[in-house]
Amino acid sequence: MTQRLFFALWPDDALRRRLAGLAEDVGSRVTGRIVAADNLHITLVFLGALNSAHRQCAEEVAAAIRCEQFTLTLDRVGYWSTPRILWAGSMQIPEALQSLVDGLQTGLASCGIPLENRPYQPHLTLMRKVGRRPAAAAIDPISWSVERFCLVESVSGSNGVSYRVVASWRLG
Ligand code: ATP
Numbered sequence: 329m330t331q332r333l334f335f336a337l338w339p340d341d342a343l344r345r346r347l348a349g350l351a352e353d354v355g356s357r358v359t360g361r362i363v364a365a366d367n368l369h370i371t372l373v374f375l376g377a378l379n380s381a382h383r384q385c386a387e388e389v390a391a392a393i394r395c396e397q398f399t400l401t402l403d404r405v406g407y408w409s410t411p412r413i414l415w416a417g418s419m420q421i422p423e424a425l426q427s428l429v430d431g432l433q434t435g436l437a438s439c440g441i442p443l444e445n446r447p448y449q450p451h452l453t454l455m456r457k458v459g460r461r462p463a464a465a466a467i468d469p470i471s472w473s474v475e476r477f478c479l480v481e482s483v484s485g486s487n488g489v490s491y492r493v494v495a496s497w498r499l500g
C-alpha cells in the first residue's frame with residue numbers, strides 16, 4: 329500500500345479565501361481551469377507514492393526540522409507554458425523557506441526517498457490548462473505568515489484530484 333504524498337504550505341481559511349479571490353480575478357482574464365479553492369497550496373517537496381516505512385521516515389525528518397517562521401509575500405503572477413499554469417509567487421524568496429526545503433530534501437535523501445533534482449521555485453498554482461500567456465498585471469501583495477508546514481495526501485477521484493492534510497509541524 330502506498331500513498332501519494334507531498335510536503336506543502338497550507339493556507340488557513342481566511343488566506344484561502346483571499347487566494348481564491350485572486351484566482352478568480354486572474355482567471356477572468358484568460359481561458360483555463362481555476363484551481364478549486366480547497367486545493368490551493370504551495371508544494372515544498374513532492375514525494376510521490378510512499379510506502380508506510382518511507383512515510384514514517386519522512387515524518388521523522390519533518391519533526392526534526394528546526395526552522396524559523398517567515399512571511400511569504402505573494403506579489404507576482406507568473407505563467408509557465410509547458411505545464412500551462414498560472415501561478416502566484418514572490419519576487420523575494422525568504423531564506424527560511426529555502427532552508428526549510430533544503431532541510432527536508434537532505435533528510436528525505438537519507439530515508440532513501442528519490443527526489444527530483446530541480447531548483448526549488450515556490451509557486452501557488454491558480455489556474456491550469458491556460459490557453460496563452462496573459463498580459464502582465466500587477467497584483468495587490470498578499471502576506472502569508474507561515475507558522476507551519478504540512479504533509480498532504482493527493483487523492484484522485486472522479487471529480488479530479490483532492491488533497492488531505494495528514495500531519496503538520498510548527499515552525500519556530
Ligand atoms: P494532477 O496531477 O491530477 O493534475 P496535481 O498535480 O494537483 O493534480 P499531484 O500530481 O498529486 O496533483 O501533485 C501534488 C502537488 O505536487 C502539486 O502541487 C503538484 O504541482 C506537485 N507535483 C506533482 N508532481 C511533481 C513533481 N514531479 N515535482 C514537483 N512537484 C510536483
Ligand code: MG
Pocket residue numbers: none
Ligand atoms: Mg500532477
